[in-house]
Amino acid sequence: MATNLIWVALVLFSSISRLISRQDYAAINSINILIDLIAIAILAYACGGITSGLIFLMMPEAAMAGLILPLRLSLLSASVASLSTLFIHSLLVFDNIGTPAGFLPSGILGSVLFVTTLVFGALGRTLTAAQIRAEESAKAASALRAMNDSIIARMETGVLVLEDHIIRLSNRAANNFLCGKNGEDIALISEDIRDLDRLGEPYENWIQNRGAGFRSFTHPYSGINIQIQFNRLKSTDSDQTLVFLEDTRRLRQRAQQLKLDSLGQLSAGLAHEVRNPLSAISQANQLLQQSENVSDEDHAFMDVIDRHCIRMNEIIDVVNQLSRRVEPKIRSYVQPKRC
Numbered sequence: 001m002a003t004n005l006i007w008v009a010l011v012l013f014s015s016i017s018r019l020i021s022r023q024d025y026a027a028i029n030s031i032n033i034l035i036d037l038i039a040i041a042i043l044a045y046a047c048g049g050i051t052s053g054l055i056f057l058m059m060p061e062a063a064m065a066g067l068i069l070p071l072r073l074s075l076l077s078a079s080v081a082s083l084s085t086l087f088i089h090s091l092l093v094f095d096n097i098g099t100p101a102g103f104l105p106s107g108i109l110g111s112v113l114f115v116t117t118l119v120f121g122a123l124g125r126t127l128t129a130a131q132i133r134a135e136e137s138a139k140a141a142s143a144l145r146a147m148n149d150s151i152i153a154r155m156e157t158g159v160l161v162l163e164d165h166i167i168r169l170s171n172r173a174a175n176n177f178l179c180g181k182n183g184e185d186i187a188l189i190s191e192d193i194r195d196l197d198r199l200g201e202p203y204e205n206w207i208q209n210r211g212a213g214f215r216s217f218t219h220p221y222s223g224i225n226i227q228i229q230f231n232r233l234k235s236t237d238s239d240q241t242l243v244f245l246e247d248t249r250r251l252r253q254r255a256q257q258l259k260l261d262s263l264g265q266l267s268a269g270l271a272h273e274v275r276n277p278l279s280a281i282s283q284a285n286q287l288l289q290q291s292e293n294v295s296d297e298d299h300a301f302m303d304v305i306d307r308h309c310i311r312m313n314e315i316i317d318v319v320n321q322l323s324r325r326v327e328p329k330i331r332s333y334v335q336p337k338r339c
Contacts (some may be wrong), residue, residue: 033064037061037084041058045088045092055085055109056109062077062081062113062116063116065120067123082110089102155171156247158175158246162240166192178196178199202215215227227245271320275316278312285306286306
């Protein structure tokens, strides 16, 4: 009775200490397990040793030590349990209650306690490593999801994610395209796309004739034409669809940019082709000016040719600068004083 009361008091004291300190859980857990092992050993001695069966209650404690304690502390607990079994039987032999033949099962029980601690320790380390990997994977997935959400939210192209005709995700651009100027404050999540005025009919047409080109609608405030593209996700088992909304002005700007690039390459080629015969004309004109049989009237015409060759050469230089997109040189302009 006294052993049970002391056992309960020590367990309560260690539990309260753990709640108060909230630090060094390994040391507090090892102390609790040692208290349990010593209490079981005392009860087993009082009941007749290994024959009573109480000594086998050390096996769950040894398994628990292997699971929750570091390797050194778990081996310490197994050592205390094994030595306790031998010490109890030694006391029983000195009291003429036990026999020396009982040392063999006590030693076997001690070995079993060590093996149990080692096996459950390896299992605990495996579970801990798996838990750490799972937590790291969860953190990486959460960070990747947050990054994807941030990228999608800042995209200029509107993005909607549909699942069974219900909108599960919409970014800021999609809200602006569908809800007008204050679209950021209007939630489209959990809305049925078929109930939206600007997307319901195009979506139904796409369902009936999937993949038949692009759809479009007009922005309610700016009058800009918005292009719609539907794309079903085939990598998932659920019925998910991506909807892309894009301002056609950007498409026209891209096409215009391609045209400008092509014109730049064309103008550079034309300038090169024009400069070669122009150089030949200028050189021939200079040779004629050095001739002695040229009259003054012919010299006047040659000066005209020379001036126009220089002018054409300057025009070609300007065209080359435009085609190469040379950075403009900013100069301060001083307004001339009026007389």
